[in-house]
Amino acid sequence: MQNSKDYKKVGVLIVGAGPAGLASAIKLKVEMPQLDVCVVEKGADLGNHNLSGAVLEAEPLHTLLDSAVPGWHDSDDAKDVLASKVEKDDVMFFTKKLSFNIFFAIKFARWLGLGFGQMTHKGDYSVSMSKLTKWMGRIAKDLGVEVLTGFAAEDIILDKSARMARAVKLVHQGLDKEANKQPNFIEGEIIGADFVVLAEGCDGLLTEKFIEKAGLERQAPQMYSVGVKELIKVSVEQYDKFTSERVVHAMGYPIWTPFIGPGMFGGGIIYAGQQEHLSVGMIVGADWKYFDFNPQDALVNFKNHKFVKQFIDGGTVVEAGAKMIPEGGYYAIPRDPQNGAIGKGNVLIVGDSAGFVNMLKIKGLHNGIDSGIQAARAIAETIKKPKETALRYTELIDGSNVAQEMWSARNFRQIVGKFGPLQGMPLSVLGALLPKFTIERDYEAMTSLRYRLKPKQEFDKDSFTAMAATQHREEQPSHLTILDSNICQTKCTPSFDTPCITFCPAGVYEMVHDEVKPANPSNCLHCKTCQRKCPFDNIRWTVPEGDGGPRYKRM
Ligand code: SF4
Ligand code: SF4
Numbered sequence: 001m002q003n004s005k006d007y008k009k010v011g012v013l014i015v016g017a018g019p020a021g022l023a024s025a026i027k028l029k030v031e032m033p034q035l036d037v038c039v040v041e042k043g044a045d046l047g048n049h050n051l052s053g054a055v056l057e058a059e060p061l062h063t064l065l066d067s068a069v070p071g072w073h074d075s076d077d078a079k080d081v082l083a084s085k086v087e088k089d090d091v092m093f094f095t096k097k098l099s100f101n102i103f104f105a106i107k108f109a110r111w112l113g114l115g116f117g118q119m120t121h122k123g124d125y126s127v128s129m130s131k132l133t134k135w136m137g138r139i140a141k142d143l144g145v146e147v148l149t150g151f152a153a154e155d156i157i158l159d160k161s162a163r164m165a166r167a168v169k170l171v172h173q174g175l176d177k178e179a180n181k182q183p184n185f186i187e188g189e190i191i192g193a194d195f196v197v198l199a200e201g202c203d204g205l206l207t208e209k210f211i212e213k214a215g216l217e218r219q220a221p222q223m224y225s226v227g228v229k230e231l232i233k234v235s236v237e238q239y240d241k242f243t244s245e246r247v248v249h250a251m252g253y254p255i256w257t258p259f260i261g262p263g264m265f266g267g268g269i270i271y272a273g274q275q276e277h278l279s280v281g282m283i284v285g286a287d288w289k290y291f292d293f294n295p296q297d298a299l300v301n302f303k304n305h306k307f308v309k310q311f312i313d314g315g316t317v318v319e320a321g322a323k324m325i326p327e328g329g330y331y332a333i334p335r336d337p338q339n340g341a342i343g344k345g346n347v348l349i350v351g352d353s354a355g356f357v358n359m360l361k362i363k364g365l366h367n368g369i370d371s372g373i374q375a376a377r378a379i380a381e382t383i384k385k386p387k388e389t390a391l392r393y394t395e396l397i398d399g400s401n402v403a404q405e406m407w408s409a410r411n412f413r414q415i416v417g418k419f420g421p422l423q424g425m426p427l428s429v430l431g432a433l434l435p436k437f438t439i440e441r442d443y444e445a446m447t448s449l450r451y452r453l454k455p456k457q458e459f460d461k462d463s464f465t466a467m468a469a470t471q472h473r474e475e476q477p478s479h480l481t482i483l484d485s486n487i488c489q490t491k492c493t494p495s496f497d498t499p500c501i502t503f504c505p506a507g508v509y510e511m512v513h514d515e516v517k518p519a520n521p522s523n524c525l526h527c528k529t530c531q532r533k534c535p536f537d538n539i540r541w542t543v544p545e546g547d548g549g550p551r552y553k554r555m
């Protein structure tokens with residue numbers, strides 16, 4: 001380990017170059033141009049690990065760019081990233097054969113002032129998350145932020161009181177599978193920092209380590225959804241029929257059918273991209289109970305539904321990927337039990353790492369950017385008093401739209417998880433009136449029930465993974481660990497038929513000589529589903545060396 005005098009030291013170290021972290025970096029440079037700000041990102045390039053639907057409520061981004069980039073509206077990046085403004089916003093309900101547009105119900109709920117009414121998207125932008133991230137990264141670099149891609153962080157070093165962070169430790173590079181140093185070995189650098197912003201996205205490794213080390217607590221366990229998405233090039237006729245300014249959200253089949261099941265939380269999406277591309281995806285609550293279910297099964301069924309098929313039949317999948325979404329809402333935000341701070345001392349948690357997704361809107365990108373901005377403001381205001389920064393950040397969040405939204409959606413996801421979509425959706429209207437209640441963790445929900453709508457043909461995970469362009473250096477220690485293979489053999493396989501082999505979207509897990517193993521770690525999409533869905537909490541995901549993982553370009 002290096003002597004502390006040898007540390008590289010920066011003013012602000014941001015872990016994760018997603019929209020929340022980059023919003024922080026940009027705003028910091030606007031507020032304090034002389035401050036040295038560094039962003040470390042495990043993806044090989046900006047945007048490579050960023051995937052979402054995505055619908056962007058643009059106000060926080062506009063506010064940020066107005067303060068940072070004069071004339072940004074006219075830039076080629078702005079014209080490219082914000083090309084698809086949503087004019088047509090459909091909410092559908094599917095049965096196996098039929099489809100009904102139920103957007104009138106959302107409008108009615110809005111008129112009544114009910115939470116559901118938030119689920120409108122007109123005036124938002126249908127964006128590529130990877131492209132948005134790349135654009136924000138370029139702006140940050142132009143302002144003087146040091147953005148280091150291909151550098152994975154594995155630990156946060158706190159002082160003795162565990163109230164302040166001193167540094168962040170990066171992952172070693174150049175170890176072989178047995179963790180022996182190879183000739184190209186580079187020791188993981190320790191980067192000292194006056195302030196640390198944790199912006200790793202959903203279920204960030206460093207964030208979870210920090211929560212544990214610093215004694216932060218969630219009032220309710222975090223809940224997750226798994227999203228699988230394909231970007232499909234369709235014909236001009238299909239694209240024109242769908243229209244370039246439209247987003248569709250679909251509930252019901254194939255993850256929820258009233259009375260006869262299945263009954264899972266989530267739905268399908270079709271979003272217009274550019275140049276005859278449509279984003280088609282399926283988002284499923286990770287509290288699904290079917291042991292043989294894989295969100296890709298639902299994606300296949302969704303794509304085969306008559307309503308969806310008309311727009312994509314004969315199209316070509318050009319990119320694909322998977323990611324989790326934090327859905328636990330207000331009560332799952334990690335806080336300091338002593339003062340409620342979303343962080344501690346000089347460490348702030350932003351974006352999906354904090355869980356700022358508003359499930360009533362099914363959107364969180366705007367909150368991520370907003371929280372990044374608030375983090376920057378808090379640092380600028382407390383630059384000489386870093387012990388107070390997390391608390392100031394929390395005050396700013398509490399006074400912002402982020403907290404308002406999170407509070408309005410409290411309990412929503414838990415109610416639907418507890419009572420199922422049929423009863424839970426109507427009951428969720430009362431969500432804000434109910435006291436906090438928690439439900440079991442996602443991984444505890446698995447049962448011996450089968451998914452009734454399992455497609456006959458096995459999903460082609462190899463092609464899916466190839467479309468994510470994922471790669472890792474083969475000769476490195478596996479970043480996936482099964483803690484106790486005995487549990488697999490004696491408990492899980494007999495009860496649930498080794499579900500990690502089924503639900504991992506990249507086919508990482510396989511039976512090798514009668515023992516389940518993460519046999520193909522280099523296929524991993526970094527979605528972390530296995531860590532949260534293994535029914536015995538028996539898998540640990542650690543960070544592989546930087547540069548690995550998917551290489552999303554337009555997801
Ligand atoms: Fe089951 Fe988890 Fe073992 Fe896979 S790793 S077989 S999901 S216990
Ligand atoms: Fe996702 Fe785990 Fe599979 Fe990697 S191994 S793709 S993190 S489920």
